[in-house]
Amino acid sequence: MSQLLSSPPMAVFSKPFINYKFTDARFPSSHSILSSGDFAGKIVPLKPMARLKLSVKSRQDDYFEKQRFGDSSSSQNAEGSSPRFYVGHSIYKGKAALTIEPRAPEFVALESGAFKLTKEGFLLLQFAPAAGVRQYDWSRKQVFSLSVTEIGNLVSLGPRESCEFFHDPFKGKGSDEGKVRKVLKVEPLPDGSGRFFNLSVQNKLLNVDESVYIPITKAEFAVLISAFNFILPHLIGWSAFANSIKPEDANRLNNASPKYGGDYEWSR
């Protein structure tokens, strides 16, 4: 059945975002410190089929999955981990709705007790066509993940400039490469009063060929840019570094440092 809601169904949001596994070839390996290390080597070959299976699950399955993992996620909080936040910023227009939600970066713990960024965060864009007055059909939504560099592109976009991002979820994943093609276009409105966001998806595997348009006013775009500039340092992990700056620690370790100094202007 197709759902008519003004906002993405909970089932979508209730999937713990940290389950996210990265599959878009467009996301530069260049954004993953370990990208071509054995870590990445290990997981990449295993994913495609799993992804495919997951991807054709119906919303209902998502709902069941939610039930299934509900305990684990709440117990997570019992474990004292910080609660998750769903903060999709939505823009609703006559013919479509757009919800933009940040996704956290990923870290691994090192033996030393330090943490290393292994994957940058991103922005998940969800486009849903209208299905009535203030009703949107989220069962027909199309999604697009904006990488940090693509965010940088939007943030530095001149008032009369356009940009286009091409994603192929199967790029470099063998026979399905090229069968799914997503294009996000951001263009100035004719009267220069704002921007047009257009996501078009060609999916030959499911015989889907859709295009969603949504006009973004200058004011709405300003909100997005302000929010993007805010979130960017968090997506690349620099805020985690910044929050770890503790004068007390620094001080203690400075005293120790003469013991084994280093020269960062000198590498060999």
Added chain:
Amino acid sequence: MSQLLSSPPMAVFSKPFINYKFTDARFPSSHSILSSGDFAGKIVPLKPMARLKLSVKSRQDDYFEKQRFGDSSSSQNAEGSSPRFYVGHSIYKGKAALTIEPRAPEFVALESGAFKLTKEGFLLLQFAPAAGVRQYDWSRKQVFSLSVTEIGNLVSLGPRESCEFFHDPFKGKGSDEGKVRKVLKVEPLPDGSGRFFNLSVQNKLLNVDESVYIPITKAEFAVLISAFNFILPHLIGWSAFANSIKPEDANRLNNASPKYGGDYEWSR
């Protein structure tokens, strides 16, 4: 009696801002994820009369209300909730004063233990006419709530551009629609040295028809824009998300994720 104070009377501030229920049709439902879900459906029809009753209360009533709820609010802190902060930023001029104060977004807790943004925060503008040297009559103040998109409008306003916001507290609330009309205009000063803020209110229910003007220098406006850019990510809940990024958590859950991954570039 009318109070002559250089700042809004405590009674105004001492109303816990989280009591705020949103009633301005101008505030885009598009900014509320649950806007046309049953959650909103439940509370909206009940409010209009309550609002009207509240709205005609005198300042004195506010004062009593303050007394009434004083304990509960202090006990809140006893309960370990974070204390409230009143941080109105004020600009005082010869003929009027303007105080701008941020209002926090609202969240709901989900069974999973996660939190979901249900209402974006906003900025409360309070205009009071002068009543003597450095004296302002806050009993005659007029207020205007700036939504996130309206903030975006101001933040992106060119030095020679103007903007205008129309609010009708009763829009879509039946017979009173159109009886109260608020217009906030922001225009460049003739000599381009700053801006004019003008709030005009026509209230046919109370036979009020007022207009408050206050000139804002370029420097004062720069402070506002800097403050607006800072607060915006907090109003849309993105800072709450950002603060919840805990490498430790992410790391633990990353290990679990291969079990039930997801592909966000794929929706059906």
Added chain:
Amino acid sequence: MSQLLSSPPMAVFSKPFINYKFTDARFPSSHSILSSGDFAGKIVPLKPMARLKLSVKSRQDDYFEKQRFGDSSSSQNAEGSSPRFYVGHSIYKGKAALTIEPRAPEFVALESGAFKLTKEGFLLLQFAPAAGVRQYDWSRKQVFSLSVTEIGNLVSLGPRESCEFFHDPFKGKGSDEGKVRKVLKVEPLPDGSGRFFNLSVQNKLLNVDESVYIPITKAEFAVLISAFNFILPHLIGWSAFANSIKPEDANRLNNASPKYGGDYEWSR
């Protein structure tokens, strides 16, 4: 004796900045929510003489004062209050040095347990003339306090624009009014490669008439602007408000709110 140091002597820094009482008439009362309330009324008349006595103390006195209050300040930390940070950002040039240090805003606790901003923070500029190679005579320093609006002025200053701030510590303080005059000028360098900061002080009470010039490169100025934009929301207390946004709290109080809602678009 006059001290030759490359940085402000500890004695200066070691005075707990929270001792700061505001005496510069240039600091707009418009920046103090309680400015013309009885609170301000109580303390202002008492200060001038005390200030005068303090102001003529020699550095040595400062040193003794440091010793005297050393315990109290460390015991403060024992009391679990957050430690103080001295983070003067310094620019050293051939003929003078400039150190800029933020000063925190002030709050009062309300019966309700909430906090109210009573005084905005500011930036303390300290200019010291050179007294040799990389030696600066901080005993001859001149200071200037930048208010939030003055910071807004600098932040919005065009590359070819100038600005000038006039301070009279005794303005409106009776017979000494006009006897001390401070002017801070910021002008573009002839070749447009940066800015000139010039502080001139005429003090008829001490027969002082000095002027300190320091050139700031475009890059150094960019650092200042970036730092000023960062600190501004902290100086007006908005970051304290932002940090107090706790979804958990908001959530609990939201449930309560239908009991006694309010309409902020409606004031009378």
Added chain:
Amino acid sequence: MSQLLSSPPMAVFSKPFINYKFTDARFPSSHSILSSGDFAGKIVPLKPMARLKLSVKSRQDDYFEKQRFGDSSSSQNAEGSSPRFYVGHSIYKGKAALTIEPRAPEFVALESGAFKLTKEGFLLLQFAPAAGVRQYDWSRKQVFSLSVTEIGNLVSLGPRESCEFFHDPFKGKGSDEGKVRKVLKVEPLPDGSGRFFNLSVQNKLLNVDESVYIPITKAEFAVLISAFNFILPHLIGWSAFANSIKPEDANRLNNASPKYGGDYEWSR
């Protein structure tokens, strides 16, 4: 042996960055509050040889060092200090890779319990030449440390402007002065679509003369600028100050302040 990795070998990252001792004469003493105090005097003369020894250690030595100090660093965390974060932001291109990582400022504790910034943080740039498809030879990397002012230079760089930074690790360190010369150039790409980063290193001590070029797109540069603007207030310690603003403290101390007030507009 030379390592072919797409990212800096762990050995590099696993050296606790707080071991960093500052040796680049380009880093303005003017950025160190204590620069010409005895503190700096004590350590500078001792370093050069140590540095030289360290600098010629092979990666393997780094690895052993890592093992040696692994315990101490993990025990540090056991001591409850905040964990370290490795958040290098990387840009990988055909001929070279660039990783940029922030380094924390340093503080000293004062008897009073307060903290004083003694050294500003910086950005460590690491350039590695390509050694195959998505393979980079980090054993041949060249590093460059960007000071706060140099960051300000990049942040304020016009779209068609260039800049150049010269570093001599031995400047003012005697006979080796001038024997190592590093130049970082940032120039607009011919078509104005981005920037060229070029690091050239002449090391007469090791007969090294290398130059690494890497093109940075407009979008990638926008990400860097956004990240630089974010991190800058942390590098100069202003965020540590900002985080220490506690209304509760301020309030208690305000009450005490009339006892021993001060006038910051008055210095002698």
